[in-house]
Amino acid sequence: MKEKTGFNPQSFAVIGAGPVGCIVAAFLAKGGYDVTLCDVIPELIEPATTPGIILEGAENLQQAVTRTCTNVDDLAANPPDVIIITVKATATPLIASAIESFYKEGMYVVSWQNGIDTELDIAKILGKKPVMRAVVNYGCGLVNPGHVRIPFHHPPHYIQELDPESAPATEAIAEAFTKSGLATSRTDQIVSMVWRKSVMNASTNPVCAVTDMTLGEALTDPFVSQAVRGLVKECIKVARGNEISLGWDYYPYCMEYMMGGGAHKPSMASDFAMKRRTEIDYLSGKIIEYGEQAGIETPCNTAIRAYVKALEAKF
CATH class of the missing domain: 3.40.50.720 (NAD(P)-binding Rossmann-like Domain)
Structure with missing residues (x-):
């Protein structure tokens, strides 16, 4: 009640x-x-x-x-x-x-x-x-x-x-x-909404941080965009493996939404610029954690977290 x-x-x-x-x-x-x-x-x-x-x-x-x-x-x-x-x-x-x-x-x-x-x-x-x-x-x-x-x-x-x-x-x-x-x-439906947003953040924030690119630059670069797409697909797989609903059309929606970011640099890129600790453990780290829970391998997220952690250690 x-x-x-x-x-x-x-x-x-x-x-x-x-x-x-x-x-x-x-x-x-x-x-x-x-x-x-x-x-x-x-x-x-x-x-x-x-x-x-x-x-x-x-x-x-x-x-x-x-x-x-x-x-x-x-x-x-x-x-x-x-x-x-x-x-x-x-x-x-x-x-x-x-x-x-x-x-x-x-x-x-x-x-x-x-x-x-x-x-x-x-x-x-x-x-x-x-x-x-x-x-x-x-x-x-x-x-x-x-x-x-x-x-x-x-x-x-x-x-x-x-x-x-x-x-x-x-x-x-x-x-x-x-x-x-x-x-x-x-x-x-807040869990679903948190994941719908966090998949985007986990797929772009660390990439923009380590490359010092804006969202628009990362998503239009022929090589970097492949990394972003790989992260998005892996995150979606983990969400579905944990029965977290993103929606059947989430992937195209996600890519279109992120493209709208244009010249915006995500907060993790700002953290790098200011030599501050990032939220990588609550983004890629959580995707890895939930992947392990569902028995799903997460090589893309594991790699990008490692890059961010290695650079953080130099701050």
């Missing part, structure tokens, strides 16, 4: 002031909500209150958030109704542990991240009831702190709770996103 609730979120905390976090924080603030933007790097959050976050491209907006902080623990002084995690997946367990220290019944935590099973890492610490997973459909890059370029935005976005009893709260959070300009719907 689903929980009856009058949950009406008014305060949000966004953890991570990268491009993804800045976008959701700016839109929620524009929607009239109390928004705290949190990041350990002071320079990233400094412009968020004055002059405000700047979005340009597919969306154009300048909006200040309510406040900023540099430590998740600082949120304990005035706990928000909803916490949205937008940091790199590798930091998820650490963030969830910090939230645990002030978590209280009725608070919800949304994984607004790339990668497979990020929400499960949160649930290992906080339990399933407060945890939700979102799939967002925009490309973005940080021009400067608080200044984001958005090459494309293809709403709606989707969100689902891990515990069915939290479905009413999911609906309320989706309504808040939609009211703010990020059209979002609750779904009961």
Whole structure:
């Protein structure tokens, strides 16, 4: 039986002031909500209150958030109704542990991240009831702190709770996103949606990172495009081996969607440029893990993960 609730979120905390976090924080603030933007790097959050976050491209907006902080623990002084995690997946367990220290019944935590099973890492610490997973459909890059370029935005976005009893709260959070300009719907197919997006990311992010190419360059190069196509097909095989539905026409849809990225460089390429640790373990690593579970070999993903790991080791 689903929980009856009058949950009406008014305060949000966004953890991570990268491009993804800045976008959701700016839109929620524009929607009239109390928004705290949190990041350990002071320079990233400094412009968020004055002059405000700047979005340009597919969306154009300048909006200040309510406040900023540099430590998740600082949120304990005035706990928000909803916490949205937008940091790199590798930091998820650490963030969830910090939230645990002030978590209280009725608070919800949304994984607004790339990668497979990020929400499960949160649930290992906080339990399933407060945890939700979102799939967002925009490309973005940080021009400067608080200044984001958005090459494309293809709403709606989707969100689902891990515990069915939290479905009413999911609906309320989706309504808040939609009211703010990020059209979002609750779904009961989030695993499929996460994989539909993650297959694309696993097939392009590491390739663009190691080649320093944009999506358009990688997909039109006669040799590199073969590597991307091989990764896509292998990921699809793994998904189907685990009975994860992608849809009968996913392959042509996937290739057409990725071609639309054009001059956009995926986030992993930016990570390489900044000599930061990547999310490869939540993309290729998860494909390999699920391949082993289904008895499916994954030579393409195993190879590309090895290349990324070898280059990361030199940072």
